[in-house]
Amino acid sequence: MALALEDHAELTAELDEAQREMLAQCWPDAIRVLSARGLDNWLKGAVALAHMGRGDHIVRTWLEVVPALARDLGEDIIPDLAQECLGFASRTSGAVIERVIATAPVASRRLSDPDLFRAYLQLINQLLAQAPRGLRPMLEHLEELLDVLTLGGLRRWATWGAQAHRTNYEELTRYFALESAESQAVLQNERKGTLFVDIHRRIGMYLRALWGRDFLMRPTAGDFESREGARPFIADYFLHLPDAYDDWNGVPGRNLYRAAAAHAAAHVVATTRAIPGDTLNALQQQCVGLIEDARVEALAIAQFPRLRDLWRQFHVPGTQGMGAQFDRIALALLDPEAQMDDPLATWARTAFAQADPSDATLSHDLGLQLAHQLRDRPFSAWRDGQGAPYRDDNRYIWEFEEIDWDKGLAPEPQVRKYVSLSEMVNEVEVETAGDDAQEIWVSETELFDDDGVSFNEKEGKEPTAPPVPYDEFDYQIQMSRPAWATVLEKRPRLGDPAEIDQILAENRKLTQRMRHLLDAMQPQGVQRIRKLEEGDEIDINAALQAMVDIRMGQQPDPRVMMRSVRKTRDIAVMALLDLSESTNDPVAGQDQTVLDLTRAATVLLAEAIHTVGDAFALHGFCSDGRHNVFYQRYKDFDQPWGDLPKARLAGMEGRLSTRMGAAIRHAGAQLAKVAATKKLMLILTDGAPADIDVRDPQYLRQDARAAVQEVAKQGVVPFCLTLDPRADSYVAQIFGQRNYLVLENVERLPERLPQLYAGLTR
Numbered sequence: 001m002a003l004a005l006e007d008h009a010e011l012t013a014e015l016d017e018a019q020r021e022m023l024a025q026c027w028p029d030a031i032r033v034l035s036a037r038g039l040d041n042w043l044k045g046a047v048a049l050a051h052m053g054r055g056d057h058i059v060r061t062w063l064e065v066v067p068a069l070a071r072d073l074g075e076d077i078i079p080d081l082a083q084e085c086l087g088f089a090s091r092t093s094g095a096v097i098e099r100v101i102a103t104a105p106v107a108s109r110r111l112s113d114p115d116l117f118r119a120y121l122q123l124i125n126q127l128l129a130q131a132p133r134g135l136r137p138m139l140e141h142l143e144e145l146l147d148v149l150t151l152g153g154l155r156r157w158a159t160w161g162a163q164a165h166r167t168n169y170e171e172l173t174r175y176f177a178l179e180s181a182e183s184q185a186v187l188q189n190e191r192k193g194t195l196f197v198d199i200h201r202r203i204g205m206y207l208r209a210l211w212g213r214d215f216l217m218r219p220t221a222g223d224f225e226s227r228e229g230a231r232p233f234i235a236d237y238f239l240h241l242p243d244a245y246d247d248w249n250g251v252p253g254r255n256l257y258r259a260a261a262a263h264a265a266a267h268v269v270a271t272t273r274a275i276p277g278d279t280l281n282a283l284q285q286q287c288v289g290l291i292e293d294a295r296v297e298a299l300a301i302a303q304f305p306r307l308r309d310l311w312r313q314f315h316v317p318g319t320q321g322m323g324a325q326f327d328r329i330a331l332a333l334l335d336p337e338a339q340m341d342d343p344l345a346t347w348a349r350t351a352f353a354q355a356d357p358s359d360a361t362l363s364h365d366l367g368l369q370l371a372h373q374l375r376d377r378p379f380s381a382w383r384d385g386q387g388a389p390y391r392d393d394n395r396y397i398w399e400f401e402e403i404d405w406d407k408g409l410a411p412e413p414q415v416r417k418y419v420s421l422s423e424m425v426n427e428v429e430v431e432t433a434g435d436d437a438q439e440i441w442v443s444e445t446e447l448f449d450d451d452g453v454s455f456n457e458k459e460g461k462e463p464t465a466p467p468v469p470y471d472e473f474d475y476q477i478q479m480s481r482p483a484w485a486t487v488l489e490k491r492p493r494l495g496d497p498a499e500i501d502q503i504l505a506e507n508r509k510l511t512q513r514m515r516h517l518l519d520a521m522q523p524q525g526v527q528r529i530r531k532l533e534e535g536d537e538i539d540i541n542a543a544l545q546a547m548v549d550i551r552m553g554q555q556p557d558p559r560v561m562m563r564s565v566r567k568t569r570d571i572a573v574m575a576l577l578d579l580s581e582s583t584n585d586p587v588a589g590q591d592q593t594v595l596d597l598t599r600a601a602t603v604l605l606a607e608a609i610h611t612v613g614d615a616f617a618l619h620g621f622c623s624d625g626r627h628n629v630f631y632q633r634y635k636d637f638d639q640p641w642g643d644l645p646k647a648r649l650a651g652m653e654g655r656l657s658t659r660m661g662a663a664i665r666h667a668g669a670q671l672a673k674v675a676a677t678k679k680l681m682l683i684l685t686d687g688a689p690a691d692i693d694v695r696d697p698q699y700l701r702q703d704a705r706a707a708v709q710e711v712a713k714q715g716v717v718p719f720c721l722t723l724d725p726r727a728d729s730y731v732a733q734i735f736g737q738r739n740y741l742v743l744e745n746v747e748r749l750p751e752r753l754p755q756l757y758a759g760l761t762r
Contacts, residue, residue: 011043014051015059017512022060031068038075044080051084054094061101069104073114084121091128092135099139108147111198113219117415118242123155131162133169134176140179145187150244153190160186186616187201194253203241210304214273215265219243231389232260234396237598239264240327248389251313259310259390263297267396268297272368273360273397280686282381282695283374288367289394290326291352293626294333296355308334314388322377322384329370330386362447363397380754382695390616415730465489470665472626473706475698480706485662492620492632496649502605511607555722572676573609573635573757575602576667577620579632583654594686594723601684602649604636605757610641615676618645619667625660626695630656631666636739637674660734664718668711679716682757686723688730705734721756 005012005027006692008357012020023046034042045066046312050059069079077657081104107120127135138145138158145154158176161183166171175183190576196219202462207215220240221235236427245253277285301308315331318324323436331338332345333352338477340346348370355362442475504511530539537560584594603617618634634652635645671679689700708718720740722731731740743752 008039008043011047011612014047016056018056019046019050019059019063022063026063026067033067033071034075036627038078041075041078041082042070048082048086052098054089058085058094058098058169061098067099069108072105072108073117077114077117079120080118087125088128088531092132096136096139099136099690101537102447102650103139103142106143110143110197111151111219111243112200112429116219119596120151123151123158127158127162131158131166131172131176134158134172136162136465137177139172141176144178148187148191149275150192152243153192157186157190161337170314192253193242193246194257196241196243196257199254201255202351203257206258207261207265210262211265211269213445215261215268217241217261223615225446231262232392234264234267234392239268248314249316255310256314256390259662260392260500262300262307262310263293263390265393265664266296266300267392270299271397274308275364275397276400277398280400283379284368284371286326286379286385286396287365287374289397290330291367291370292363292394292397293386293391294352295357295363297334301356310531311390314390318387318389322374322379323375323387325374326384327387344370347373370398380695387726409682411627447697455588458693459625468666468669469699470662472661473703485629485659487629487662487666489631489633492634493651493653494647497646497650500603500646501652503600504607507600507604510518510604531557531559532561533559534564535563539560569751571614572671572674573614573616573652574671574679574681575605575616575618575755576663576681576683577618577650578658578683579603579622579650580658580687581622581655582687586752587623596654599652601648603754605682606635606645608757615674617670619670621655621663621666622690625658625691626659626662627667629659629662631663657691658685658687658689659691659700659706660685661700663710664704664707668707669715671711672714673738681711681716681718682741683718684723685720688724689734690726699729701734708735719756721752
């Protein structure tokens with residue numbers, strides 16, 4: 001049934017006569033490419049732009065352009081474009097908005113992907129904030145720019161001009177109009193060799209000629225921040241190829257596109273069963289993926305022998321590291337005639353030649369054998385990969401167990417089972433049971449030793465707090481992974497409190513020097529606030545001065561009152577200690593370790609806070625992967641500073657890694673329970689956040705930065721004292737420019753930490 005324009009009379013009535021005439025002209029073309037829902041969004045967008053009041057030309061351009069845009073990118077792009085244009089209205093003129101809409105088909109043809117087009121709209125949004133005068137000349141030359149640039153290249157070209165000519169409006173306009181030498185130079189530098197939009201039709205016909213079927217392909221802009229781009233990958237039935245390829249070692253970019261597309265298509269055709277990856281470590285996954293790449297290529301070469309020549313030109317083995325070892329093995333498996341003096345590559349070639357490539361279990365079995373032979377070599381998952389640029393990242397071949405977010409990631413809780421005395425006595429004791437035991441048996445009746453003291457008092461343990469899951473921020477997807485890290489509270493090991501008293505005795509001179517500073521921080525009792533218009537009593541001095549001003553014919557100061565207020569300190573301080581394995585390292589030129597200095601500094605800090613009378617807590621953390629962020633309380637806010645906290649500090653030990661973000665969130669949750677006007681979190685660490693299950697050094701740093709921002713929104717002031725002399729490269733990124741201190745002279749830590757507390761809580 002044909003869709004009639006009269007069916008939308010309510011919407012079209014809000015347009016003027018000229019706009020309705022344009023709508024009538026565009027309607028026949030629109031109903032051929034748009035569904036009823038698409039037509040409704042198209043008309044609602046036109047009405048919204050008409051109500052914007054920025055000119056009739058915007059609406060006419062919208063009516064003319066959008067149907068063709070929806071045909072190229074899909075109907076879902078219509079409300080996104082309308083929303084962005086309405087947002088532009090408060091920051092630019094109607095003429096610029098009209099040019100954005102008019103040039104949208106140019107962007108859609110050159111980007112050829114709805115996600116990339118949305119990213120292009122975000123770029124326009126950024127330019128409106130950074131260089132609004134450059135947007136119009138850039139849109140006038142958009143087709144010329146996108147003929148030679150990817151979206152990432154366009155972003156870098158525009159950002160360079162916006163930053164270089166931020167205050168020189170004349171040069172800014174010349175740059176974005178491609179009239180300046182700088183603009184041409186940056187454009188030439190960002191120019192790519194072969195664009196996906198120029199070659200994707202030929203690649204599609206190439207794959208169809210090989211396998212007799214169509215493959216869905218999409219460009220991916222993996223080069224927003226660098227010219228290297230991202231590896232191809234397969235997801236959601238699409239072959240995702242980079243939006244541009246430079247020539248590679250003299251090989252044209254179009255050949256690299258053919259190789260990448262053929263390899264990805266070989267995966268889709270030959271990988272009939274996913275490989276379970278939950279039980280494999282990073283090295284095993286790399287080796288299994290390497291064999292799987294060779295297997296699907298062997299099956300493709302059996303049908304089309306010339307594919308070996310296409311892929312062979314991209315295999316150039318390196319000379320050092322595990323990456324070079326993988327390259328040699330990949331070349332040996334691809335080309336049986338390649339000369340190879342590497343014994344492991346020769347072994348892999350022989351084992352692969354004796355197997356059947358059609359066997360789906362070949363990759364798993366042979367890959368594990370290869371990983372076993374490489375197990376003693378240093379390997380980094382994010383650095384030691386294959387060098388062949390056409391191979392995808394192999395996410396398509398893996399199958400991982402899905403996480404049930406409703407159940408959460410917390411381990412099964414311990415069960416406390418109450419049993420009779422006979423059951424308790426007859427049960428065999430498990431000497432290796434620890435805090436992770438699944439069941440804890442409790443006797444219904446109290447048992448006493450010969451000395452009259454119950455066994456509970458001697459060996460019993462109070463139940464620990466249940467595991468607490470926390471979200472973790474992933475900067476690569478710019479989202480928080482829900483319940484990704486789990487904090488487990490552990491009881492601190494007890495030591496000899498006499499060691500803490502010895503620390504206080506050895507630093508008696510430092511304590512005496514601090515006493516004067518700390519006394520000045522004590523509450524000052526009742527204070528008078530003068531020069532108020534409204535107060536409790538008259539300020540005699542101010543009143544006399546006002547009378548003098550009146551007698552002299554001058555305007556008197558009306559602030560002749562004063563008020564008496566009680567000045568008290570209301571501060572809660574949390575000292576959060578990094579207790580990772582690196583704290584066991586000795587300090588250069590001393591017999592003490594970093595842990596010894598941390599303990600001494602914490603003791604002096606506690607003594608200083610205790611002197612002032614502020615509420616404080618001493619907590620520490622370490623981690624062993626995201627499921628095991630261990631958290632220990634040495635002193636809580638409601639506990640007195642006495643022998644028990646001192647014994648816990650004496651037993652303090654350093655181990656494992658530093659997952660800082662989860663620990664900061666847990667400490668912030670403890671501070672949130674304290675009623676105080678000012679809340680301070682002092683984080684003492686000796687290095688950057690790191691953990692055993694994270695290879696990307698930026699991941700945990702960005703998560704810690706997000707955690708700092710979260711606790712700051714709760715009214716907590718986070719401050720970091722780091723002992724890493726190289727911390728400037730990351731600590732400011734995490735805590736901000738003013739909320740950290742790098743202590744290069746580590747042996748001064750016991751002196752500097754109490755002074756830092758005094759300065760932050762004045």
